[in-house]
Amino acid sequence: xxxxxxxxxxxxxxxxxxxxxxxxxxxxxxxxxxxxxxxxxxxxxxxxxxxxxxxxxxxxxxxxxxxxxxxxxxxxxxxxxxxxxxxxxxxxxxxxxxxxxxxxxxxxxxxxxxxxxxxxxxxxxxxxxxxxxxxxxxxxxxxxxxxxxxxxxxxxxxxxxxxxxxxxxxxxxxxxxxxxxxxxxx
Amino acid sequence: xxxxxxxxxxxxxxxxxxxxxxxxxxxxxxxxxxxxxxxxxxxxxxxxxxxxxxxxxxxxxxxxxxxxxxxxxxxxxxxxxxxxxxxxxxxxxxxxxxxxxxxxxxxxxxxxxxxxxxxxxxxxxxxxxxxxxxxxxxxxxxxxxxxxxxxxxxxxxxxxxxxxxxxxxxxxxxxxxxxxxxxxxx
DNA sequence: AGATTTATGTCAATATAGTTGACGTAAATA
DNA sequence: TATTTACGTCAACTATATTGACATAAATCT
Numbered sequence: 001x002x003x004x005x006x007x008x009x010x011x012x013x014x015x016x017x018x019x020x021x022x023x024x025x026x027x028x029x030x031x032x033x034x035x036x037x038x039x040x041x042x043x044x045x046x047x048x049x050x051x052x053x054x055x056x057x058x059x060x061x062x063x064x065x066x067x068x069x070x071x072x073x074x075x076x077x078x079x080x081x082x083x084x085x086x087x088x089x090x091x092x093x094x095x096x097x098x099x100x101x102x103x104x105x106x107x108x109x110x111x112x113x114x115x116x117x118x119x120x121x122x123x124x125x126x127x128x129x130x131x132x133x134x135x136x137x138x139x140x141x142x143x144x145x146x147x148x149x150x151x152x153x154x155x156x157x158x159x160x161x162x163x164x165x166x167x168x169x170x171x172x173x174x175x176x177x178x179x180x181x182x183x184x185x186x
Numbered sequence: 187x188x189x190x191x192x193x194x195x196x197x198x199x200x201x202x203x204x205x206x207x208x209x210x211x212x213x214x215x216x217x218x219x220x221x222x223x224x225x226x227x228x229x230x231x232x233x234x235x236x237x238x239x240x241x242x243x244x245x246x247x248x249x250x251x252x253x254x255x256x257x258x259x260x261x262x263x264x265x266x267x268x269x270x271x272x273x274x275x276x277x278x279x280x281x282x283x284x285x286x287x288x289x290x291x292x293x294x295x296x297x298x299x300x301x302x303x304x305x306x307x308x309x310x311x312x313x314x315x316x317x318x319x320x321x322x323x324x325x326x327x328x329x330x331x332x333x334x335x336x337x338x339x340x341x342x343x344x345x346x347x348x349x350x351x352x353x354x355x356x357x358x359x360x361x362x363x364x365x366x367x368x369x370x371x372x
Numbered sequence: 373a374g375a376t377t378t379a380t381g382t383c384a385a386t387a388t389a390g391t392t393g394a395c396g397t398a399a400a401t402a
Numbered sequence: 403t404a405t406t407t408a409c410g411t412c413a414a415c416t417a418t419a420t421t422g423a424c425a426t427a428a429a430t431c432t
Contacts (some may be wrong), residue, residue, distance in 0.1 A: 031369055033324035034259070035362055036343055041252075042358050043349035044230045045273070063389060066227075073220070079409060087231070092390050094410070116399050116408045138219035144348040148341070155338035156345045157222055162330040163229035172228050176221055183217055247417060265380060278419055280381070302379045302428045378429070387420070393413090400407070 050136040058103075058129065063096040065133060071106055072122045072130035073179045078111070079118055085175065105129060236322040244289075244315065249282040251319060257292055258308045258316035259365045264297070265304055271361065291315060 051065055060068075070085055071077055079097075083090060097120075100106040105126035111117030122130055145153050164172055237251055246254075256271055257263055269279055283306075286292040291312035297303030308316055331339050350358055 030324060031366065032343070033327045034320060034365070034369075036327045036346065037320065037323045038259075038362065038365075039343060039346035039350070039358070040230070040233060042354065043346045044226070046351045046354060047226060047349060049351075061388060073224075080407095088389085089391065090409070091392085091411080096389085098410095111408095114400070114408080118409070134220060134223065137223045138216060140349065141219045141222045144345065147348045148344060151337065152341035152344055155334070155341035157218070157225060158334060158338055159330065159342045159345060160222065160225035160229045162333045163233060163326065164225070165232045165235075168228065168232060172225070176224065179220070179224075180217065183220075249418060266378095274418085275420065276380070277382080277421085281418085284381095297379095300379080300429070302426095304380070374432090376429100376431070378427100380427090381425080383422105383424085385421085388418085389416100390418095391414100391416070395412085396410080398407100398409090400405100402403100402405075 076119045
C-alpha cells in the first residue's frame with residue numbers, strides 16, 4: 001500500500017484525475033482513454049461496494065440486489081422482462097428469486113391478461129430494502145454532483161448513456177420510461 | 187423483449203437518456219439519481235462485455251483481464267501492489283496469475299532490491315493481448331467522446347474520479363501517475 | 373547470530389453467481 | 403386438437419471469490 005503511494009502525486013488538491021483535468025477539452029489520446037478505462041473500473045467497484053455492505057446484513061448478494069432493484073422500479077415486471085434486463089439465464093434468476101420470495105421481499109401474482117406470467121412486486125419489506133439500497137447509491141451520485149462544477153453535472157447521464165451499446169439504448173430508454181410511469185403512480 | 191419496448195419512448199432521436207437531458211442543469215432529484223444508478227449499471231455491463239468476448243478465445247475470464255491489464259500498465263508491479271489494486275485475496279490472485287504465467291502472458295522475476303518480491307511483467311504475447319483488450323475499451327470511450335457535445339467531454343473523467351471513494355482517490359491518483367511514468371518509458 | 377517480520381506460495385473447504393442441457397406443466401394460440 | 407409460450411426444476415459444471423492454516427525464504431531487528 002505504501003508502494004502505491006510512493007510516487008509523485010500531481011495536483012494533490014484538484015478534483016480532477018491527474019492529468020485528465022488538464023486536457024479537459026480534448027480527451028482523445030490513448031493514454032487518456034486508458035485512464036478512463038481504469039477510472040470506470042474503480043468507480044464501479046466503489047459504487048457497488050456501498051450496497052454490498054448493506055446486503056450482507058440480510059444474507060443477500062449482488063444478484064438479489066439487482067432483482068429487488070428492478071422489481072421495485074417496475075412493479076408487475078414479468079420473469080421474461082427481468083431476464084431481458086439482467087441478461088442471465090432463468091435457472092440463475094430462479095435461485096435468487098426463490099430466496100427473495102421465500103424471505104418475503106418479493107411477491108409474485110399470476111398475470112391477469114396472461115395467467116402463465118408471474119408478475120413480480122416488492123412487498124413492503126422489499127420496497128423498504130430497495131429504497132435503502134437505492135438511497136446509498138443515489139447519495140453517491142448526489143454527492144458527486146455537488147462536488148462537480150455545475151457545467152459538468154448534466155454531462156454525467158449523457159456520458160453514461162453514450163457508454164451503452166447503441167443497440168441497447170432503445171431498450172434502456174424504454175425501461176427508464178416504464179420506471180418513470182411506475183414511479184409517478186406512487 | 188417486446189414488453190420492454192411497448193411503452194412510449196420520449197425523444198427517440200436524442201442522445202440524452204430520456205428526460206435526463208432535459209434537466210441537464212440540475213441533476214439532483216431522486217428520480218434522476220435512480221436513473222443514473224441504472225445507467226451506470228447498463229454502461230458497465232456493456233463496457234466489460236466487449237473484452238469478455240475477446241477473452242473467450244483465450245480461455246480467460248475477467249479476473250485474468252484485470253491482472254493482465256494492471257501488469258501491462260505497470261510493468262514490474264509486485265504481488266502486494268496488485269492485491270492492493272484488485273482488492274482480492276492472494277489465494278484468489280494466485281490461481282489466475284499462475285494460469286497467466288503458465289500460458290506465457292506474464293513473466294515474474296525476483297526483485298532486485300528485495301529478492302522476496304516477484305516483479306510481474308507482461309511477455310510480448312501478454313502485452314499484445316493487453317493492448318487488444320485496452321483497444322476495445324478505449325474505442326468505446328473515444329466513440330463516446332465523439333458522440334458527446336464538446337462541452338461534456340472533459341466532464342467524464344472528472345465525473346468518474348468523483349465517483350470513487352474519497353479515501354481511495356489518492357491511491358488511484360498515485361496509480362495513474364505510476365502508469366504514466368511507465369507509459370512514458372515505452 | 374538469533375529472533376522476528378515480511379513477501380509470497382499453497383492446500384483445503386466453502387460460497388456465490390453464473391452456465392448448459394434436459395425435461396415438465398399449465399395456459400394461450402393457431 | 404396441436405403447438406407454442408411462459409415459466410419451473412433437476413443436475414452437473416465453471417469461474418471467481420472467500421477464510422483458515424501452514425510453509426519458506428529473505429529482510430530486518432535486537
